[in-house]
Amino acid sequence: MQANAARPEFFGDIGCWSERTELHKAAYAGEVSVLQGLIQAGVSVNVVAVDSITALHEAAVRGQAQCVRILLDAGAQVDSRNVDGSTPLCEACSAGSAECVKLLLEWGAKVNPTLTSRTTSPLHEACMGGNAECARLVIAEGAHLEAYDLYYGTPLHVACANSHVECVKALLTAGSNVNAARLHETAMHHAARAGSVELLQLLIEFGGNVYVRDKHEHTPRHYTHPGSAASLRLQFYESTPLSLQQLCRITVRNVLGQRLLEVLPQLDIPPLVLSYLGYHEWMTITKSM
Template sequence: MSSWDSPPDYPLSSDLVRRLKCALAAGDNDTVQELICTEVEPVDAVIELANDDWMKEPSAQLPTGALLGLWTLEYKRELTTPLCIAAAHGHVFCVRHLLSHSADPDARPGGRGALHEACLGGHTACTRLLLQHGANPDLLSAEGLAPLHLCRTPASLGCAQALLEHGATVQLECGPGRDTPLHVAAQYGLDEHAQLYLGRGARVDARNARGETALSAACGAATRSPDEHARCLRLCALLLRGGAAADARDEDERSPLHKACGRARPSLCTLLLRHGADAGALDYGGASPLARALQTATCAPPAAPQRTVQALLNHGAPSVWPDAFPKVLRTCAQVPAVIEVLFNSYTKLRVSDSWQEVIPEEVYQKHEPFYRSLFALAHTPRSLQHLCRCAIRRLLGKKCFLLVPQLPLPETLQMYLLLEPEGVLR
């Protein structure tokens, strides 16, 4: 009979569970240690918890299964052990005490063992103690994840080092996605973890169940803060230096560049392009990296979408089919710099007065100088300077980004050739 079928040693209604939960909620470490070390018997007792996510980090989302359990007749029992609780909260004294009293370091009645919990919390000292007492460094949780796959924060670097020192498998493919630890590091933007894994022999172009390499996973991961952006850029540069294929496609034929463009990361796009990524690649849906950049332009950070579009065009990305330009105008009306960069990539493009109908009045008013200059071209040819720009760009082709800076021209003219937006069209 499994522990899920057996009655817990300390059910939800017990006095000890109530006091333990109160102590944890209050951050009363002394009381937590006293309860775990002096009152819980046996040392591997199974403790039942409520479905309130109380022993996880405050920002964690309640699992769907737990939510369903609250509203259906199915009761979702959450079980753990004293060792798991101590490891999850970094209580080194408790972990040492329990292990010295022969607690099983691999017990996982609730699906995760103490080593999983220590890695999730980034508690290096607890991780080392558990490993020294024989914890299995490759123990799989109920979700099929090894401890290395739960090293998901910068603070967990020490945990990852300890696991590898004790024989953890760096190339282990785990979970529904068949991710390796390097994939996990890429998904969470952990450049130091990635460097550690590569140094231990991780294959840089290993693929998961979705056909993604670590580089692909990193380019598609969400980042929010400047620090996360910087870590992601360092990680991708590390992977590329380690031999990662810049143009590796996943199961949907999307390249890392498709994903970086979809996330509006101009620095990352430029990095990929300079390592040979195909600016004109098409995914299974027929979308190019440029199309991905245009689709997400209005929700991207300021300046990012036009920089992404500019980088793609300067690396030879085909421009949008002229008949589709009104659709781009409708989609990107709030980001006129994107429209300017794209419009200037054509030698000539017939401007229609009807285009004004797709631009909301408030957007037109906000960016009136630009839109006035755009619609003025409906009756005026492009300048000779622009035609010369197009001729030079056509001659240089995909090497515009490389050759234009070498031309004996003032920097302002070089930037003009590289489609630097000016705020108006001429």
Template sequence: MDGEQGGRIGSKPPGLEGSSDTRLLANPLMGDVVSDWSPVHEAAIHGRVLSLRNLISQGWPVNLITADRVSPLHEACLGGHLLCANILLKHGAQLFLQVNGVTMDWHTPLFNACVSGSQACVNLLLQHGASPHPESDLASPIHEAARRGHVECVEALAAHGGNIDHNINHMGTPLYLACENQQIACAKKLLESGATVNQGRGLESPLHAAARASSMELAALLMDFGADTQAKNAEGKRPAELVPPESPVMQLFLQREEKSFLTPDLELAMKGKSINLTVRAGFGENTLCCLGLHSRRERESTGAPGPAPGSTTLPQGSAKTLVSGFHGFKSMLLPLPEQC
């Protein structure tokens, strides 16, 4: 677990003899006093627990910061090294400015822990006061965890008040990122935690991302949580229009649209009962006409009974014709003239 490599172990860092003041090491104007890499950083990034303890006992401070404002705690979390992170926190890195320290790239130790996927480091940092909310939209812990598929990190952040619907302009929501990168387990965890199913990136919904990726499992998951199959993106396209024609995902969309079209009353009609039809998804009376229902012309030629004026009651057997027509026309339904 602990290698004994690394330079200058056993000596105090330059400028620290007889002084506990470490601020000079974080001053980029001090030239060589600011080291881009110290033995403490080296031990932390590689998880060398024994070396880290020895360095601390010899007077090396735990809050050394490089010119890019990277601390040993950043490095320990980036490597997912819980024991090293714990040692650093116990020896002073638990100060608010350190546990929430921001690098020049806006990375916090918590963000780095989400990069590595270490739930243990995430929990440890949160217990020591790390904020689940990003200092900058350039480095959001929950977005990074969702993008990489680190379910446990997402769960921990959500449990500590992380905003699961945090929407960043250039990335969207964590759910959108999970779908875009086909991280099914993360998407499911976010939805179970209450993420808004239709909120994505701009007008692009998570279902658009799943359709574009042609992911059957993701699309089904999102639809199970109420995703809007009719939502249009900035190009005016619905999710189904982004699915490759030969993809089996297209059949899933057709099945779900059919299911949403069939109201409970309509299902009763399929059993041979007259019902009041609730028309969904913009299917007007003229559209129903084109699907083979008893249009005026058909009624006149066959003598079939029609609905009373102002009524949407369907005669027996009409629903079966409607469902058959739906399969034929799929989702390419267009209103027809009244005389159809």
């Protein structure tokens, strides 16, 4: 098989700068037999295009797991970086390909590559795309929960800004700092701007500060629509001396072993609070104690 676009003037293992080659195209399209033929013909698996993209980047961004495996077996550099600093693992996380992520991790891909002004971490990429399984995979391998991106902040900021609830759950459960700030803006501000009551409640249950102010001196509620469910939820917490989370933890610790329905009449909780929160939320928080 002829490698038409894979020009002969290679030097070393990396190869010279060239346009996108047949190797890149085969990896991107998942053309396994073509890819294998090119490799057998002697084409370097690490040849880069003008933007420093390798065939491994191309396979990862398209979730072509079989091509990823073939390239790695043939000596592809697992942490090669393109012109933006992204690695194949970043691309696989962005694409939401858990299979590719697993392969790359098995071959030693770094979950915490050095960040630059143009680079986001694999965990950022997973959270940006709402790919919770990929996020959990890199978290399990030690991804930095507080990795800071110049434009987006932490992975938690990214997940909340894009309303990806499952990613937020994965991050908070793993121990992400719920009140981490970028220019004084926290995940609560992002969740409020998105108008997501579910996200706001989740952040609050993990200790999110509803009173925090950003660089404009705005609290999260400033970014909600007046009268909306998100605005009312934040207004409730702002006007309550103790947050619901604190109140529940205090009361539940004192009544362990008693049924909730037996306990509620004994608690000095305004009827408005109970009706607003609902029995379901009380049960949810009680089970988490």
